[in-house]
Amino acid sequence: MALQIGAKTRVLMAMRKEAKARGLSVQKYMGTASHQELIALIRQVDPTVNPAEIVPGLPDIPPVDVTRWGMPPEAALSTDLSRPVPVVGAAVAAARAGDWRPAADLLERSYGDWAMRSVAVHALGEAAADDGAWMRAWRATAGENRHFAAVEAHGLLWLGWKLRGSRPGEETSPMQHDAFFQTLRRSEAASHRAIELAPDDPTPWSTLITLARGLSYDPDQFAAHWRELQARDPLHRTGHEFALMYWSPEDGPGSYDSLFAFADRAAAASPSLAFLVLQAAFDYEARDENIWRDAMVQRALDLVLRWLSTPAGGGGVFADSDRRWAAYALVSAGRGAEAVPLFAHLGVDASGRPWEDYNDDAAAVFDSFRRRACAAVRS
Amino acid sequence: MLLIGAVPTAMFVVMSALIWFNVYAFTVSPLSALKIAIGVVPSAVVLGSGLWVLVFKGDSPLHGVPVREEEQPELWALVRRLAEAAGTAPPDDIRLTADANAAVVEDTRLLGLIALRRHMFVGAPLVAEMAAPHLAAVIAHELAHYGNRDTRFAGTAYRSRSAFAHTLTAMNRDDYLQRGLHFLLRHYGRLVLHASANLSRRQERAADEAAARTVGSAPTVAAFGDLTSIAASWELFRRRHLVTGWQAGYLPADAFAGFRRLRDSLEGEPVEADEPDPYDTHPPMGERIASVRALDAPGTVRVPAGAALGLLRDPRPLLDAALLDGLGPEALAKRRADWPALVRIGALASATEHTGLVLANAARATGRPVALRTLLDALDADMLVEVGTDPAGPQRPTDGPRVRRERARILVHAGLTGAVLAALTDAGALHWSESWPSRGAVRLDERYDDSLPDLLDAAVSDRPDTTRLRALLDSADQPRERPRGRWHYR
Structure with missing residues (x-):
């Protein structure tokens, strides 16, 4: 306790100094500084304290050394989404270096493995949105084929979001909104082109499901697309994930009861979709954090953990995706110790x-959750 | 009255009880009292400030333009006749406002016990668009509120509501005592609001009947229809048309002529049906029409048929003054333009929002003068990204080249469109026209058979092609005697 007060006082002194340097009062400084700035300042004073205990409202980051549990230090964390599946990572790396062939090979080789295709198109789509040069080279050499068309459609979806940015609507300029809608419309048209080229492929339908929220599809329009996706792959994971986001009552149609019912039905259909209940709880937690201790959520969490212990669940392309949801849910539900092996696996x-x-805080939040998991072991 | 007074009375009782309790506690144990005071004082302050708003708040400043009896004897004579028929004294003044409704307000003190002056507000849109007998029905309805002695306590009912809302929002719900009070007041207050809305609905029905007996059932029913449609179209007009040239410093020379044309263009379009709202102070329109029609009253006051405008001498300046009054002091500084010019001014002002930035970027990137031709040269030289960079834009260091390029393309397209529209307008090659109910329309002169959108898209595409756009601008820009705009081509 004595140490704690000492740290608090020293942080306050540092803040006073920092505020003075900027010509602000301490209150004004605390009101304007970002969480990251405040955390950096606290760490400078004393790296062994939890920011949440110094300044109420800052993230809960227990001062534990995660490397003792075999986890990498915070500076090594990566948010590169192509990383979890090595073949996809290799294709994306080649594409970013200007070579489209590994991407084309992967998509051709794995055609019919819709889970792999979904992960690959998602990661390649981001690379296409960042730099169009390799896509132009691909089309110039190979013409517009079903693989190119699927990546192009999904890439335009990524591009729309990158042009819009992720700030809330009122902090987004009319020009950003226009760019978003125009580009999503282009993505929609490109998806229909991809569907023409590959009528059996669920991937472009999944892209359309992902667009549904941004383009404000009405429920009938959404249902028509959903039926097409279901006909091609009834357990399509990405489709389910974004269908749940479409139905989120946050600013879309529907209610939380129907959201949880949808997730629970999917979980009953296959343990590979049990994560949807955790996703629904994540959507709901701002209203009531106790949702994590709810029986339905706990049941789904145990289902995800059991699924991860099977060869199909723990070795599939979505295994890390399930680990993230399970780890987040375990820490949130006060079962942090069980999340330690999951975080160690995520690396x-x-x-x-x-x-x-x-x-922008993704890595910091990840770090905060794994520290909370490790701290739960110790206490 | 009992119910209206109940909320402030309850607030007063709770506040007094809190203070009394604290004072009592002080006599028993000053230290505990001090602790209690930490909880009680903020609550008492919040309640007290709410009551202050209610009891001592003076009249808000009057809006609208006064209509003087010596200048407008016909309108005043009608109002006097209607007041007489309603068995009440006429208002002390009549004011023309920029709203699509009419109202009666009385200045009062001490919760309505002392009445000072009566004001009648009549909306300029009603005067401009209604027939005289219909407007008379609206005025008779408002005067009936005087006859029924409604208005004196209406201010109290209104302020009771606002004091209540003020108190609820001022309460800090972090603290248990205030949270408890908030809970009590919220649930109890909802009951009272509902009751006061009911009272208000009864008053409206009585006023409807009085209006029908004075001017007749038929004009009264017609006035209901007029009010709904004028309110909806006036809202659209204010939002979409009236301020279209505002940013560029212009207002319409004859606003109400435009409003008439908007209403003509909306003729036959359904007016939104109003959904019943439990807190609405008016009964549903269908109900009001049915009960007035059932009265089948012939009316006692004869109002000459014809437009309500006929009741005013030289109405245009008066209507215009009412409109300016509603737009605030800035409106006085605006210049006036006729509707076709206003369409052009408004459209060019919004189309050229990004033109200055894009032209300046092109000039900087090429080291050449600021001109549309410089911009086209820069696009031909594949300088899309340089020309389309907005230093104040949303870019991030992690943006890839395609994101930067697409963002630039959108900005350049917008800026180029504005510059081309301005240049073609200067050259007389674009025709701007009114197109009610839309903001306006623009058309390329018949001399040219190009599709302007295609030419603009081609200029900012990945393989830029400005030749057809240049050809169009060249052929339009034959030397003629005319003023030059800001964004000339050469």
Whole structure:
């Protein structure tokens, strides 16, 4: 306790100094400085304190040394989403270096493995949105084929979001909104082109499901697309993930009851979709944090953990995705100690949801959660 | 009255009880009292400030333009006749406002026990668009509120509501005592609001009947329809048309002529049906129409048929003054333009929002003068990204080249479109026209058979092609005697 007060006082002194340097009062400084700045300042004073205990409202980052549990230091964390599946990572790295062939090979070789295709198109789409040169080279050499078309459609979806940015609507300029809608419309048209080229492929339908929220599809329009996706792959994971986001009552149609019912039905259909209940709880937690201790959520969490212990669940392309949801849910539910092996398995990979919903803070939130997991072991 | 007074009374009782309790505690144990005071004082302050708003708040400043009896004897004579028929004294003044409704307000003190002056507000849009008998029905309805002695306590009912809302929002819900009070007041207050809305609905029904007996059922029913449609179209007009040249410093020379044309263009379009709202102070329109029609009253006051505008001498300046009053002091500094010019001014002002930036970027990138031709040269030289960079834009260090390029393309497209529209307008090659109910329309002169959107897209595409756009600008820009705009081509 004595040490704690000492740290608090020293942080306050440092803040006073920092505020003075900027010509602000301490209150004004605390109101304007970002969480990251405040955390950096606290760490400078004393790296062994938890920011949440110094300044209420700052993230809970227990001062534990995660490397003792075999986890990499915070500086090594990566939010690169192509990393978890090595073949996809290799294709994306080649594409970013200007070579489209590994991407084309992977998509051709794995055609019919819709889970792999979904992960590959998602990661390649981001690379296409960042730099169009390799896509132009691909089309110039190979013409517009079903693989190119699927990546192009998904890439335009990524591009739309990158042009818009992830700030809330009122902090987004009319020009950013226009760019977003125009580009999403282009993605929609490109998806239909991809569907023409590959009528049996669920991937472009999944892209359309992902667009549904941004383009404000009405429920009938959404249902028509959903039926097409279901006909091609009834357990399509990415499709389910974004369908749940479409139905989120946060600013879309539907209610939380129907959201949880949708997630629970999917979980009953296959343990590979049990994570949806955790995703729904993540959506709901701002209203009531106790949702993590709810029986339905706990049941789904145990289902995800059991699924991860099977060869199919623990070795599939979505295994790390399940590990992230399970780790987040375990820490949130006060079962942090059980999350330690999951975080150790994730290693430097801080990509994907739920972390990516925190935008620039994704790696910091990941780090905070794994520290909380480790701290739960110690106490 | 009992119910209206109940909220402030309850607030007063709770506040007094809190203070009394604290004072009592002080006599028993000053230290505990001090601790209690930490909780009680903020609550008492919040309640007290709410009551202050209610009891001592003076009248808000009057809006609208006064209509003087010596200048407008016909309108005043009608109002006097209607007041007489309603069995009440006429208002002390009549004011023309920029709202699409009419109202009666009385200045009062001490919760309505002392009445000072009566004001009648009549919306300029109603005067401009209604027939005289219909407007008379609206005025008769408002005067009936005087006859029924409604208005004196209406201010109290209104302020009771606002004091209540003020108190609820001022309460700090972090603290248990205030949270508890908030809970009590919220639930109890909802009951009272509902009751006061009911009272208000009864007053409206009585006023409807009085209006029908004075001017007749038929004009009264017609006035209901007029009010709904004028309110909806006036809202659209204010939002979409009236301020279209505002940023560029212009207002319409004859706003109400435009409003008439907007309403003509909306003729036959359904007016939104109003959904029943439990807190609405008016009964549903269908109900009001049915009960007035059922009265089948012939009316006692004869109002000459014809437009309500006929009741005013030289109405245009008066209507215009009412409109300016509603737009605030800045409106006085605006210049006036006729509607076709206003369409052009408004559209060019919004189309050229990004033109200055894009032209300046092109001039900097090429080292040449600021001109549309410089911009086209820069695009031909594949300088899209340089020309389309906005230093104040949303870019991030992690943006890839495609993101930067697409963002630039959108900005350049917008800036180029504005520059081309301005240049073609200067050259007389674009025709701007009114197109009610839309903001306006623009058309390229018949001499040219190009599609302007295609030419603009081609200029900012990945393989830029400005030749057809240049050809169009060249052929339009034949030397003629005319003023030059800001964004000339050469």
